[in-house]
Amino acid sequence: xxxxxxxxxxxxxxxxxxxxxxxxAAPSAFxxxxxxxxxxxxxxxxxxxxIGPEAWRVGEQPLAIARETEIKGLxxxxxxxxxxxxxxxxxxxxxxxxxxxxxxxxxxxxxxxxVGLVETISDISWTVGGKAVVVTPQTExxxxxxxxxxxxxxAFLGSDGSLTAREIELxxxxxxxxxxxxxxxxxxxxxESMTPALWTIGGKVVAVTEQTELEGQxxxxxxxxxxxxxxxxxxxxxxxxxxxEGLDDANGQGDQDxxxxxxxxxxxxxxxxxxxxxxxxxxxxxxxxxxxxSGSGDDDAxxxxx
Numbered sequence: 001x002x003x004x005x006x007x008x009x010x011x012x013x014x015x016x017x018x019x020x021x022x023x024x025a026a027p028s029a030f031x032x033x034x035x036x037x038x039x040x041x042x043x044x045x046x047x048x049x050x051i052g053p054e055a056w057r058v059g060e061q062p063l064a065i066a067r068e069t070e071i072k073g074l075x076x077x078x079x080x081x082x083x084x085x086x087x088x089x090x091x092x093x094x095x096x097x098x099x100x101x102x103x104x105x106x107x108x109x110x111x112x113x114x115v116g117l118v119e120t121i122s123d124i125s126w127t128v129g130g131k132a133v134v135v136t137p138q139t140e141x142x143x144x145x146x147x148x149x150x151x152x153x154x155a156f157l158g159s160d161g162s163l164t165a166r167e168i169e170l171x172x173x174x175x176x177x178x179x180x181x182x183x184x185x186x187x188x189x190x191x192e193s194m195t196p197a198l199w200t201i202g203g204k205v206v207a208v209t210e211q212t213e214l215e216g217q218x219x220x221x222x223x224x225x226x227x228x229x230x231x232x233x234x235x236x237x238x239x240x241x242x243x244x245e246g247l248d249d250a251n252g253q254g255d256q257d258x259x260x261x262x263x264x265x266x267x268x269x270x271x272x273x274x275x276x277x278x279x280x281x282x283x284x285x286x287x288x289x290x291x292x293x294s295g296s297g298d299d300d301a302x303x304x305x306x
Contacts, residue, residue: 040086040087040114040129040209041084041085041086041087041096041114041231041235042085042087042093042112042113042114043082043083043084043085043112043113043114044058044061044063044082044083044085044093044110044111044112044113044157045080045081045082045083045101045105045110045111045112045113046058046059046061046080046081046108046109046110046111046157047059047078047079047080047081047108047110048075048076048077048078048079048080048081049077050077051075051076051077052065053065056095056098058081058083058110059109059110059157059159060110060157060158060159060161061093061110061157061161062092062093063083063085063093063094063095063098064092064093064094064095065095066094066095066193066195066198067193067200068096068193068195068198068200068205069094069095069096069097069098070096070097070098071097071098071099072097072098072099072100073099073100075098075099075100079100080100080101080104080105080108081098081099081100081101082098082099082100082101083095083097083098084096084097084098084235086197086198086207087114088196088197089196094195094196094197094198096198096205096235109156109157110156110157111154111155111156111157111166112153112154112155112156112157112163113152113153113154113155114128114129114131114152114153115129115150115151115152115153115171116128116129116130116131116150116151116153117129117148117149117150117151118145118146118147118148118149118150118151119147120147121145121146121147122135123135126165126168128151128153128168131153131163132162132163133153133155133163133164133165133168134162134163134164134165135165135168136164136165138166139164139165139166139167139168140166140167140168141167141168141169142167142168142169142170143169143170145168145170149170150170150171151168151169151170151171152168152169152170152171153165153167153168154166154167154168183229183230184227184228184229184230185227185228185229185230185236186225186226186227186228187201187202187204187206187225187226187227187228187236187238188201188202188223188224188225188226188244189201189202189203189204189223189224189225190202190221190222190223190224191218191219191220191221191222191223191224192220193220194218194219194220196208197209199238199241201224201226201241204236205235205236206226206228206236206237206238207231207235207236207237207238208238208241209237209238211239212237212238212239212240212241213239213240213241214241214242215240215241215242215243216242216243218241218243222243223243223244224241224242224243224244225241225242225243225244226238226239226240226241226242227239227240228240
């Protein structure tokens, strides 16, 4: 007879295998084998179907939730939301910001919005930024678009992860994510948290991409400084991150200066002590000179009496 404990172990193993298989089968919004760049931004629109502490699901698309993810307002399953997300190398999405879409659209199908370079064009599909996009007679293509153009794609997200373009237009006012031509900024502080694409440094959430130059190995708690640029969506993207050794040196120099000032003040106190000693010596000399003079006067008075 089999032990009940062995039977329970078998059931748990089967359940774990099924759970892993289910996670692997989750559809990707970028298609199988799509080559993507870590740190590129996309926007996802759709109905919230699941909410968890570390992962949400919008439509059929899983979303990773980090401590840095900004969730605006109270959101519950069934709400139609707009998600600003960072696309990771494996095609998964890490949510940067989630907010309820107001007003609620009439078409509730999940939709993905992204910017990329046109790589191939055919009658039934385009490849934009490494993503295969189905083109139908209902797809609205604005302007004359050719290979190499930078475009903005609005695509319906299928339950199988496929993308069907609703609208494709030239991204005239958009800047490529990898050209990094936005407004410059500098930052410094303690590394508070780290994910593959987002770091929190001194209270600021900074995107770290493949183009970010990391001068050394860093961990949570390290003091760093760097430079970056402001992306078109308002996010901060790091160009360079390095150890803030200069800050420590400056602090050390300041301590030395403070010590020097203390020593000067101590020396000043010594000088005051010397002055006091000189005053005492002068007083003693006055007393000594006054003693003989006074005694001589008394002797002369006695002689006059005689």
